[in-house]
Amino acid sequence: MTLDHAAFQDLGAHRFHGAVSDDLGTLFTILADLPSDRAGVRLRGIDRLSQYLAPDGRIGAVAAEVLGDASRPVRAILFDKTAETNWSVDWHQDRTICVERRVAIDGYGPWSMKAGMQHVAPPFDLLSRMVTVRVHLDDVSVENAPLLIAPGSHRYGRVAIDDVPEVVRQCGVQVCLAKAGDIWLYATPILHASDAAARPTRRRVLQIDYAAEELPGDLEWLGV
Secondary structure (H helix, E strand, C coil), X not given: CCCXXXXXXXXXXXXXXXXXXXXXXXXXXXXXXXXXXXXXEEXXXXXXXXXXXXXXXXXXXXXXXXXXXXXXXXXXXXXXXXXXXXXXXXXXXXXXXXXXXXXXXXXXXXXXXXXXXXXXXXXXXXXXXXXXXXXXXXXXXXXXXXXXXXXXHHHHCCCCHHHHHHHHHHHCCEEECECCCCEEEEECCCCEEECCCCCCCCEEEEEEEEEXXXXXXXXXXXXX
């Protein structure tokens, strides 16, 4: 894998063509028993997936390109968009992390529960040191709800909701098309959105957040 680090720091996104094309059959088998009637399923404790997510695995190596060998998966979600689960998402930044349990730490909050897992909004500088990997299990055409990003928006820090449209206007919009087996790497705080599919066909994406540092005090990553 080859990553132009300067370009990634500037734009906040990079596409790795065919990074897991040879592994799609195995990944389908690993994920086969997950519910298919939900827009998103949060993943934890799938042992066969761990070899792919480790820093030397086919997926984890993408995150390690930026974070180094200390990188580790800290949250994973399988998005499964179909004609029955054809949602849209407005422009936003991902601002929460998943932790073992609630611990009072300055700068961490508010707290929330998602799928029975404890989440919290950390200081923004922590998010700025994380990356997000999206593994495409199906083709994503312009008519099948590709992710939209505002290139470079991760460099604006925490963007107030009222300021999001102006930042998107300044940065422009990139449409993140993909073939099955491609991986997109993003700076976690990048502004992104997704329309409902114009012609919905199945669009499965395995999304994993990566970090390379411990949390303060007794706060611990829940992990994957």
